[in-house]
Amino acid sequence: MLRWALIQAADNTTLRDLTRNSRIARQVVDRYIAGESTADGLAAARSLADAGIDLTLDHVGEFIAHLDQAQAAADVYRELLDRIGDDGLPAGVSVKPTQLGLLLDREVCTNLLADLAKRAHAADVHVTLDMEDHTVTESTVELVEEAHAAGFTNVGCAVQSALHRTAEDVRRLTRAGASLRLCKGAYAEPSHLAYQRKPDVDRSYLEAARYLVAEGVEPRFATHDHRIVAAIKREAALLGRDRSTYEFQMLYGIRTDMQEALVADGYRLRVYLPFGEEWFAYFMRRLAERPANMIFFARALTGALTSP
Numbered sequence: 329m330l331r332w333a334l335i336q337a338a339d340n341t342t343l344r345d346l347t348r349n350s351r352i353a354r355q356v357v358d359r360y361i362a363g364e365s366t367a368d369g370l371a372a373a374r375s376l377a378d379a380g381i382d383l384t385l386d387h388v389g390e391f392i393a394h395l396d397q398a399q400a401a402a403d404v405y406r407e408l409l410d411r412i413g414d415d416g417l418p419a420g421v422s423v424k425p426t427q428l429g430l431l432l433d434r435e436v437c438t439n440l441l442a443d444l445a446k447r448a449h450a451a452d453v454h455v456t457l458d459m460e461d462h463t464v465t466e467s468t469v470e471l472v473e474e475a476h477a478a479g480f481t482n483v484g485c486a487v488q489s490a491l492h493r494t495a496e497d498v499r500r501l502t503r504a505g506a507s508l509r510l511c512k513g514a515y516a517e518p519s520h521l522a523y524q525r526k527p528d529v530d531r532s533y534l535e536a537a538r539y540l541v542a543e544g545v546e547p548r549f550a551t552h553d554h555r556i557v558a559a560i561k562r563e564a565a566l567l568g569r570d571r572s573t574y575e576f577q578m579l580y581g582i583r584t585d586m587q588e589a590l591v592a593d594g595y596r597l598r599v600y601l602p603f604g605e606e607w608f609a610y611f612m613r614r615l616a617e618r619p620a621n622m623i624f625f626a627r628a629l630t631g632a633l634t635s636p
């Protein structure tokens with residue numbers, strides 16, 4: 329219920345402005361977001377790269393209202409691709425299809441993605457399409473299939489173990505040759521489409537992970553769940569899968585202890601690094617995942633409301 333309310337709050341501009349104006353609330357935000365400018369994002373990326381961590385850079389933004397926002401987002405990604413190449417950063421990019429206008433004009437979205445995929449391909453950079461809510465699952469899967477059909481084998485997407493359809497999507501996209509990021513799913517989805525209980529989401533994750541360890545193309549296991557990480561390591565060792573052929577992924581600012589331990593143990597780790605001005609929806613999803621943060625954040629906001 330609380331999770332649902334927080335995810336709905338992702339659209340609340342009053343709450344966003346209040347957060348911007350509270351110093352303590354901003355400290356909570358800064359834990360999850362690497363700053364608002366491209367320079368902030370690249371500086372954070374460089375310092376993680378120096379610690380042996382690979383990155384996927386996310387210029388935050390989603391469900392845009394006007395197509396010029398899609399063009400502006402694509403411009404930032406073009407700049408990022410240039411900088412990744414020039415600076416030799418071990419980084420890919422993560423893009424939300426609705427940020428490229430998927431729900432406004434499918435053709436514009438397809439063309440912008442094709443341009444980014446082409447530039448990324450030339451620079452040997454991987455592009456992951458983030459998986460958003462269920463209204464765009466099928467079209468996101470199709471975008472990946474279309475990219476592969478056009479020769480852009482460097483394009484993959486996230487798949488969410490919370491969704492009933494994911495076991496089939498994992499097989500469908502693996503057949504297409506796509507490298508997939510397996511995550512649990514950050515959106516509140518209806519019960520006819522998604523598992524509602526955590527044990528069911530976790531079981532579904534483990535089943536998909538087992539398939540990807542055996543059959544996946546450079547699978548990307550995105551989770552901070554230490555039991556799942558341990559299970560994947562075991563399964564990969566059992567099947568003799570080399571550590572260089574799969575990776576773990578974690579979010580900027582979350583379980584940095586586990587991140588460091590994985591790198592120290594010789595596993596590949598990629599951190600998802602979000603930056604940009606439109607951080608509010610991303611931030612609300614992170615709060616929804618952790619009630620303790622939410623309580624701290626709510627106190628900070630209450631302070632902002634009552635302070636002069």
Ligand SMILES: Cc1cc2nc3c(=O)[nH]c(=O)nc-3n(C[C@H](O)[C@H](O)[C@H](O)COP(=O)(O)OP(=O)(O)OC[C@H]3O[C@@H](n4cnc5c(N)ncnc54)[C@H](O)[C@@H]3O)c2cc1C
Nearest residue numbers: 458459486511512513514550551552577578579600614617
């Ligand atoms: C690299 C990456 C990319 C992702 N991309 C997508 C995507 O494209 N689409 C999508 O729907 N979802 C995405 N997610 C989010 C994902 O779906 C989950 O909502 C999120 O990762 C929490 O699930 P978990 O696997 O960490 O397990 P959980 O069981 O939720 O958490 C395990 C442990 O991780 C820690 N933890 C988890 N979340 C937080 C938090 N917010 N703050 C502090 N500690 C926390 C806690 O210690 C917790 O006990 C992504 C996640 C990662 C790591």
